[in-house]
Amino acid sequence: MVQKQQAAAGPDTEPKKRRRVGFSPADTGVEANECIKIYLVSSKEEVDSPDISSVKPVDLNDFIDGDGKIYGYQGLKINVWINSISLHSYADITYQSTTNGDKGITDLKSALQNIFAETIVDDKEEFLQTFSTQRDFIRNMVSDGEVMHSGATDGSNNNAEMVSSDLQVIRMQIGSPNAGLLYSRLVPLVLLFVDGSNPIDVTDPDWHLYLLIQKKEDKDDPLYQIVGFTAIYKFFRYPDRLRMRLSQILVLPSFQGKGLGTYLMEVVNNVAVAENVYDLTVEEPSEKFQHIRTCLDLNRLRNFDPIKPAIDSAVQTLTKGKLSKKAQIPRFTPPLTAIEKVRESLKINKKQFLNCWEILIYLALGPIDKYMEDYTSVITNHVRSDILGKDIETPKKQVVDVPSEHEPEASFVVFKSLNGEEANTNVQVDENKPDQEQQLKQLVEERIREIKLVAEKVSMGCPKAKI
Numbered sequence: 001m002v003q004k005q006q007a008a009a010g011p012d013t014e015p016k017k018r019r020r021v022g023f024s025p026a027d028t029g030v031e032a033n034e035c036i037k038i039y040l041v042s043s044k045e046e047v048d049s050p051d052i053s054s055v056k057p058v059d060l061n062d063f064i065d066g067d068g069k070i071y072g073y074q075g076l077k078i079n080v081w082i083n084s085i086s087l088h089s090y091a092d093i094t095y096q097s098t099t100n101g102d103k104g105i106t107d108l109k110s111a112l113q114n115i116f117a118e119t120i121v122d123d124k125e126e127f128l129q130t131f132s133t134q135r136d137f138i139r140n141m142v143s144d145g146e147v148m149h150s151g152a153t154d155g156s157n158n159n160a161e162m163v164s165s166d167l168q169v170i171r172m173q174i175g176s177p178n179a180g181l182l183y184s185r186l187v188p189l190v191l192l193f194v195d196g197s198n199p200i201d202v203t204d205p206d207w208h209l210y211l212l213i214q215k216k217e218d219k220d221d222p223l224y225q226i227v228g229f230t231a232i233y234k235f236f237r238y239p240d241r242l243r244m245r246l247s248q249i250l251v252l253p254s255f256q257g258k259g260l261g262t263y264l265m266e267v268v269n270n271v272a273v274a275e276n277v278y279d280l281t282v283e284e285p286s287e288k289f290q291h292i293r294t295c296l297d298l299n300r301l302r303n304f305d306p307i308k309p310a311i312d313s314a315v316q317t318l319t320k321g322k323l324s325k326k327a328q329i330p331r332f333t334p335p336l337t338a339i340e341k342v343r344e345s346l347k348i349n350k351k352q353f354l355n356c357w358e359i360l361i362y363l364a365l366g367p368i369d370k371y372m373e374d375y376t377s378v379i380t381n382h383v384r385s386d387i388l389g390k391d392i393e394t395p396k397k398q399v400v401d402v403p404s405e406h407e408p409e410a411s412f413v414v415f416k417s418l419n420g421e422e423a424n425t426n427v428q429v430d431e432n433k434p435d436q437e438q439q440l441k442q443l444v445e446e447r448i449r450e451i452k453l454v455a456e457k458v459s460m461g462c463p464k465a466k467i
């Protein structure tokens, strides 16, 4: 897999003689992100094809021990080809020369194994053969799985209905035959494309994989390909319920932005409802995924009649008078009964419902421009209590230690506590912007932007998958 290239040397480029010195030359190295390119391919003809574009992983520097740089090579280029059918990979490594400088020569094989582990194949010919020898890998692996949804078969009025008929969501318990092996081949994709993720524990049978599979008609035999997947943990809640926690979700880069992440999430939501779990939560959702999840949940909540009176009542209070002029702004949180009904029927947990609640109110206000000032006061109140843990009533001064490079012992800020109680000391204080009100204003502006964006998406209608 390693090829040394001769540096192009003509009469004009003949190397000049250099004086030998008694110490190793300084080597500045090259960042992994700069010299490694990743390609996802589904046929051997695509390998080395100029028509195939590389895909962008999260941060390759993270996988290189030390400072994320590779040392000792001149003109280093690493093209990694991943067979998206068998999930094997091959690294084509070329460089002009090596120099054993002050940082030594990075062991490329072990660096690549940090990501690709046993999926990496050393010999190119052997890799090219995996497209035919391992053609049915996915098909064999999922043969024992449970089909949770097939595209275009569901009569319900949701996104899942629109998904092309060659797609299926198949569930496998991690302890079942094949699921562990299949996941171990997916790990490099998780590491490359899901920011901050760690592989799940394949020995823990409470994990389930929901695999988004595309079944392409191909001559006599259909070809199965993984388009995306999610790993979900099902765990006990005292005294007699189960909860679901979505921990990793990935749609392969070339399939992103086509509504498939939405579709997969929708199928998982339907499973949570059908199996009547206590709730469905998400572990550290990325911004993009949270956006998709909120759009989906808002569509469900807008069709959920039991909360309509609570929304109407909140809207009525908000439209009655100038809230922003009042000394104390009402909380504008949903009643406990609504929180409970939403969790029990839709499996949306309290935190996510509160997040959606603000947008539900925004959507129900009309004309929005007339009430924007009051609405902003409500959001300000929410943001403030999120940061400090409580609502503002009587401001009282508080002193909080903050980290500082200058005089660590003597660094603190004074701010007004929201209700006289001890404030949340996890509050993030930016030393460059000591004005807390200014910081709060910024957070409120960001939140309002977010609300507007989601509200706009939801008003335009649920995105439909096209593949």
Ligand SMILES: CC(=O)SCCNC(=O)CCNC(=O)[C@H](O)C(C)(C)COP(=O)(O)OP(=O)(O)OC[C@H]1O[C@@H](n2cnc3c(N)ncnc32)[C@H](O)[C@@H]1OP(=O)(O)O
Residues within 6 Å of the ligand: 193, 194, 195, 246, 247, 248, 249, 250, 251, 252, 255, 256, 257, 258, 259, 260, 261, 262, 263, 282, 283, 284, 285, 286, 288, 289, 291, 292, 457, 463, 464, 465, 466
């Ligand atoms: C718990 C965690 O794991 S958090 C980490 C989440 N995973 C990752 O970040 C890994 C990398 N990213 C991904 O795998 C994917 O992008 C996911 C899972 C986040 C989302 O899946 P996707 O299939 O790309 O999402 P989907 O297509 O449903 O929606 C994304 C966008 O495409 C838009 N979209 C949906 N359908 C269509 C369509 N038919 N045509 C064009 N655009 C569409 C959506 O409106 C959305 O746009 P927006 O962001 O402007 O609102």
